[in-house]
Amino acid sequence: MDKDTKFALLVLGLPILGLLYCGGIIVVLRNIPFAREHPLVIGFGVMFFPFTLAATIWIRASAKAYKKNEFMMKLEDKEK
Secondary structure (H helix, E strand, C coil), X not given: CCHHHHXXXXXXXXHHHXXXXXXXXXXXXXXXXXXXXXXXXXXXXXXXXXXHHHHHHHHHHHHHHHHHHHHHXXXXXXXX
């Protein structure tokens, strides 16, 4: 998969996934009495999942960039 295809999937897929996620939350809140009775617990769960996913993606990307930068620095040191 090339960069353009990945970007198109990100641009189109992310908003659709967000809408599906919000729709799922609404369905849960309308159909499950526990969700209506305990909004703080449900709110924490709803917030925790996307935050954890975003943090994981961020950390992996940072680690990948750090390794790439470290590799480039070693190459520059060898050239000197």
